Amino acid sequence: MAFGSTITITVNAVAKVLNRINQDNYGSEYSLLTATDSWNLKIRHSTDSPDADGMTMLRHNIYIEHVVYATPSTNQTKETFTATLRAGKYDGTTAEAHLASAMATYMLASSSAVINDLVVGLN
Numbered sequence: 001m002a003f004g005s006t007i008t009i010t011v012n013a014v015a016k017v018l019n020r021i022n023q024d025n026y027g028s029e030y031s032l033l034t035a036t037d038s039w040n041l042k043i044r045h046s047t048d049s050p051d052a053d054g055m056t057m058l059r060h061n062i063y064i065e066h067v068v069y070a071t072p073s074t075n076q077t078k079e080t081f082t083a084t085l086r087a088g089k090y091d092g093t094t095a096e097a098h099l100a101s102a103m104a105t106y107m108l109a110s111s112s113a114v115i116n117d118l119v120v121g122l123n
Helices: 094-107 109-119
Strands: 006-011 014-024 027-033 037-047 057-068 077-088
Touching: 006 037, 014 037, 077 094, 094 109
Parallel strands: none
Antiparallel strands: 006 014, 014 027, 027 037, 037 057, 057 077
16 A cells, blocks of 8 residues: 555644655655745655664655745744654564554653653753
């Protein structure tokens, strides 16, 4: 199954519909451009070079970027978020999915307190 021709993300209770602008064997790219900002989402798949232990890992990345354009009275701003899933080339996907789900649950715990702590640089 492939991702659809659009992906909807919800930001601060506002739905943003990003349209697919590129797809190839290695991933997809989605975009939403407005007069005031842009949203770009990339999904990529690759195979890493073998790690020091000799294991070859499959890499799956998702990257989102939001740019708010400059105005005469404000500077341009840009925020990005990236997530990477890696698993051994011959491993199953179930454990990888469980690990990703566990991390997402942790990051959203306590009404996003974990994400807020990360954003301000707490360790």
